[in-house]
Amino acid sequence: MRLKFTLDNIFKVAAGIVAASAVVILLLNAYILISGSTIVLNRYGLDFITGTNWNPVTGRESFGVLPYILGTIVTSGIALLIGVPLSLGIAIFLVEMAPKAVRVPISYLVELLAAVPSVIFGLWGIFFLRFWILDYIEKPVNAYLGWIPIFSGTPQGLDIFTAGVILAIMIIPTVASVSKEVINAVPNSIREGAYSIGATKWEVIRHWVLSYGRSGIFGAVILGLGRAVGETMAVTMVIGNAVGPSAMPTSLFAPGQTLPSLIANGFLESPTPLEKSAYIGAGLVLLALSLLINVAAHTMVTRLIKVKGGTVE
Amino acid sequence: MFHGYKFRKFQNKLFYFLCLLCVVIAVVPLASILLEVIIRGAPVLSINFLTADGLHGGIGPAIQGTLILIGLTCLIGVPVGVLSGVYLAEYGNNKYASSMRSINDVLTQVPSIVIGITAFSVIVIGVTGSFSPLAGAIALSFMMIPIIARTTEESLKLVPNSVREASLALGVHKWRTTLSIVLASARGGLVTGTLLAVARIAGETAPILLTILGNSYFFQGFNAPMDALPLRIFLNSRLPSPDAQALAWGAALILILMVLSLNIIVRLASRGRLKR
Numbered sequence: 001m002r003l004k005f006t007l008d009n010i011f012k013v014a015a016g017i018v019a020a021s022a023v024v025i026l027l028l029n030a031y032i033l034i035s036g037s038t039i040v041l042n043r044y045g046l047d048f049i050t051g052t053n054w055n056p057v058t059g060r061e062s063f064g065v066l067p068y069i070l071g072t073i074v075t076s077g078i079a080l081l082i083g084v085p086l087s088l089g090i091a092i093f094l095v096e097m098a099p100k101a102v103r104v105p106i107s108y109l110v111e112l113l114a115a116v117p118s119v120i121f122g123l124w125g126i127f128f129l130r131f132w133i134l135d136y137i138e139k140p141v142n143a144y145l146g147w148i149p150i151f152s153g154t155p156q157g158l159d160i161f162t163a164g165v166i167l168a169i170m171i172i173p174t175v176a177s178v179s180k181e182v183i184n185a186v187p188n189s190i191r192e193g194a195y196s197i198g199a200t201k202w203e204v205i206r207h208w209v210l211s212y213g214r215s216g217i218f219g220a221v222i223l224g225l226g227r228a229v230g231e232t233m234a235v236t237m238v239i240g241n242a243v244g245p246s247a248m249p250t251s252l253f254a255p256g257q258t259l260p261s262l263i264a265n266g267f268l269e270s271p272t273p274l275e276k277s278a279y280i281g282a283g284l285v286l287l288a289l290s291l292l293i294n295v296a297a298h299t300m301v302t303r304l305i306k307v308k309g310g311t312v313e
Numbered sequence: 314m315f316h317g318y319k320f321r322k323f324q325n326k327l328f329y330f331l332c333l334l335c336v337v338i339a340v341v342p343l344a345s346i347l348l349e350v351i352i353r354g355a356p357v358l359s360i361n362f363l364t365a366d367g368l369h370g371g372i373g374p375a376i377q378g379t380l381i382l383i384g385l386t387c388l389i390g391v392p393v394g395v396l397s398g399v400y401l402a403e404y405g406n407n408k409y410a411s412s413m414r415s416i417n418d419v420l421t422q423v424p425s426i427v428i429g430i431t432a433f434s435v436i437v438i439g440v441t442g443s444f445s446p447l448a449g450a451i452a453l454s455f456m457m458i459p460i461i462a463r464t465t466e467e468s469l470k471l472v473p474n475s476v477r478e479a480s481l482a483l484g485v486h487k488w489r490t491t492l493s494i495v496l497a498s499a500r501g502g503l504v505t506g507t508l509l510a511v512a513r514i515a516g517e518t519a520p521i522l523l524t525i526l527g528n529s530y531f532f533q534g535f536n537a538p539m540d541a542l543p544l545r546i547f548l549n550s551r552l553p554s555p556d557a558q559a560l561a562w563g564a565a566l567i568l569i570l571m572v573l574s575l576n577i578i579v580r581l582a583s584r585g586r587l588k589r
Contacts, residue, residue, distance in 0.1 A: 011488035015400035019410065021393050022417040022462070025455050029423060032431045089335025097332060106336055108580065113343045115576045117516025119543045120565050123550050124346045127353075127558070169342045176339070200321050202328040230424030232519035233547060260426045264519055267430070268526070283430045287423065294422040298415070 033287055036280035039273060048281055052245045056275045063278035065259065065285055067247035071160065072258040072289070074249040075235065076228040078164025079171055083228075084221050086168070087175035092205055094176075095183045107180070114173035122237030125166050130157035130238060133165060138253050153251045156240070160249050160256040163239040167231060171224035178223055182216030183209060219300030226293040230286070232260035241265055259286040347569070354566030357559050363567075367529025367540070370556070372564045374531045375545040378446070379568075381532060382521065382541055383511055385450035390457030391507055395496075397458065398465025403491055405466070414466075420459040428455045429523035437524055444526040444538040452520035460510040468502020469495060505579045512575035516568060518543040542568040 040048055040063055051064015094107055134157035145151045186209050194204040210217065240255025243266075247257040257265075259282050267279045316324075365371025397417070401410055432452035437444055472495050480490040496503070526538035527548050533539070542564050549561035 006486075007489075008487045011491070012400075012404055015396050015404065016409070018393055018396040019400035019413045019462070021397060022413060022420045022459055025458065026416060026420050026423070028435070029427060029431045029455075032434045033427065036430070036434055086335045086339055089332040090339055093332035093336050097329060106340075109340055109343060110336075112573065112576065113339065115512060115572055116343070116346060117518070117543055117568060117572060119516065119518040119546050120346060120350065120569055123546055123561060123565055124342075124349055126550055128345065128349050129342075169339075172339050200325040202325040203321070205328075226422050230422070230426070232424065232426045233522075233543075237547070237550060260424055260519070263426050263430065264522060267433075267523060280430055280434075283427050287427050290422060290424050290427075291419065294419060298418065 029287065033280055033284040037277055037284045039277035040281045043274070048278075049285070052248060054244045054247075054278075056270065056272065056278075058272070061274055063275075063281070065262075065282050067242075067245065067249070068257050068259045068262045068282060069285060069289075071239070071247060071249050071256040072229055072260075072286075074252075075160055075163045075167055075239070075256070075258055076225055078161065078252070079167035079228040080221060080225060081168075082165065083168035083171045083224060084175055087172050087220075087224070088179055088217070090172070090176040091179035091183055092209075094180055096201065096205060096209070107177070110173050110176055113169070118170065118231060118234045119237075121166055121170060121234040125162060125234060125238040126158070129166065130162055133157055133162050137161075142253060149250060150252050153254045155253040156255070158238055158240040158255060159253050160239060161252040163235045163256070163258070164252075166234045166238055167228045170231060170234065171227050174227050175220050175224040178220035179213075179217050182213040182220060185216070186212045215300055219297050222293055222297035222300060226290055226297060229293060230260060230290050232264050236261035236264045259283075259289075350562065350565050350569055353559070353562035354564075357563035358566070362560075362563055366531055370560070372540075372542070372545055372560060372567070374528060374540040375542045375564055376567065377531055378525070378528070378539040378541040379515060379543075379571075381446055381539065382449050382453060382525075383515060385446060386453040386457055386514055387507065387511065389450060390454035390461060390510070393454070394458045394461025394510075395465050395503065397462035398469065399491060399496070401462065401466040402469035403487075403495070417459045417462055420455075421463075424519075425456060425517055426519040426523075428452050429520035431455070432520060433523040441536050443536050444524060445535055446525055446532075446539045447535050448524035449521040449539070449541070452524050453514045453517060456517065456520070457510045457514050460513065461506055464506025464509065465499075465503060468499040468506065471502065472498045501582070505583050508575050508579050512572045512579075515575075516543050516572050518547050522547065542571075 044051065044063060048064060049069070050066055051062065052066050053062035053064050054067075055062045090106075090110060094103055098106060134155055138155035138157065138159075138161065141151050142153070142155050146153075190208050190212055191204055194208045199207070235258050239257060239261055241261065242255040242257050243262075247255075249256050262282055263279050263286075267276070270276045270279055361369065362371050363376065364373045366374050397413075401414055401417075404410065405414070429452055432448045432455070436448035436451055441447060476494060476498055477490055480494045481487065485494070521541055521544055525541060525544065527544050528538045528540045545564045546561045546568065549557045549564070552558065
């Protein structure tokens with residue numbers, strides 16, 4: 001094809017170039033993180049991933065992000081354990097059970113939850129949820145089950161468990177809305193076939209609808225996981241911000257730290273290039289983790305439905 | 314596989330109530346957040362609170378900063394996002410476009426703190442040499458561009474082909490058709506998409522924490538730190554004094570009013586259009 005310099009072609013090419021802005025931004029992020037973390041990666045190599053110390057004192061520097069990787073995984077795990085069953089319940093209720101009149105208002109309320117800024121979740125977490133969790137969950141569980149290591153310690157309310165609960169609330173809109181689309185996409189003939197052999201609604205959903213949509217629902221869960229892993233402010237405000245070996249998530253009721261909260265807390269206060277580089281390295285690990293999760297989710301979900309980017313709508 | 318009929322009926326009822334319970338449990342935090350923000354934030358509100366600077370017990374600089382950030386971010390994000398969306402919708406039937414579309418989706422999922430690090434390294438260190446509203450706006454526009462590109466693409470696809478054909482049949486060039494006819498027909502969708510994106514970035518804290526730093530004074534130029542509502546909430550929540558914390562709740566009330574009213578406006582405006 002011969003390209004002519006008509007206005008039409010110029011416009012098309014210009015729009016095509018602008019459409020590549022997402023790639024440019026993504027590559028810029030990757031480049032900045034990789035080049036910014038070379039100092040720390042050259043100096044510590046793999047120890048940066050497996051180390052547990054975080055000591056910026058000159059002469060005794062030591063940086064390792066293992067506790068924060070584990071902290072990210074544990075808090076996101078709690079978020080999924082609590083958030084996914086709730087989201088599935090909501091999605092099933094909205095598609096299969098709710099009367100038409102309440103469907104729209106309820107799904108709108110759930111979407112509003114996604115609109116609340118994360119810093120407000122954090123504020124609510126520090127001054128309200130923290131005390132509620134401390135009095136009604138952590139103290140009783142600690143009193144009776146404190147001998148189990150993950151429930152040990154002296155609960156303060158600002159810890160890994162509270163962070164997990166906040167994350168669980170924050171991922172509900174994402175997981176619920178994608179699961180809703182997935183369940184909606186299950187053909188009605190499947191349901192009709194099941195009802196016609198005498199199954200109850202619960203049996204139809206459990207044995208037919210959910211198993212038909214399982215790869216899509218799995219994708220919804222991973223999308224929620226991606227949201228939980230990258231969430232910064234709410235977690236930073238309630239997780240207690242432990243640093244170094246004490247940040248290893250050994251007990252749910254002890255202060256911890258995730259990769260994003262580590263960066264939010266310390267990045268600006270780091271004076272030396274080595275320490276700054278260590279924070280950027282933590283960002284690189286975080287980016288790799290979240291890209292991995294989202295690519296997995298994307299392939300899962302798009303098999304069944306066309307998923308919308310993020311949780312915009 | 315199946316039990317007696319009575320048990321199955323009971324199981325079915327139980328399941329119904331469990332699902333209903335899930336909905337209730339999800340709505341409780343939303344209600345609690347709104348309630349707490351109103352109860353703790355409303356007593357602080359006054360003219361002085363809204364207009365005075367940080368030294369006189371007000372959040373004026375934060376409100377001003379958030380508005381400046383929104384304006385600057387839209388200045389960068391809307392043209393780039395809309396043009397990307399135009400390409401994806403009008404010329405998007407090829408491999409290049411579909412890979413751009415996937416990468417756009419990936420970009421929406423990049424953790425915001427990572428974008429903050431990038432904007433800090435590129436703009437704060439490399440260009441302005443100090444914390445700057447520009448760095449904050451660029452970080453936020455990195456989050457806004459993929460959102461706008463996606464909503465633009467979707468609203469342009471809703472424009473019927475007959476509209477394009479009518480314009481082309483009159484001898485109007487394709488680029489002119491796209492800009493003057495297609496974009497104009499889809500303007501409602503573009504506006505709601507932009508409002509949603511604004512609602513989303515207005516509450517973002519992590520990227521601006523690393524780029525505009527916070528400031529007790531009103532706007533001091535593009536080479537100086539600036540304040541913003543979400544940032545003020547975060548910084549004040551960490552101060553021990555009850556007065557400072559009360560200020561954070563007041564700022565939270567203003568921010569949540571802003572974000573929720575944007576969402577509700579969008580919902581009301583698009584109700585007729587999106588009805589299935």
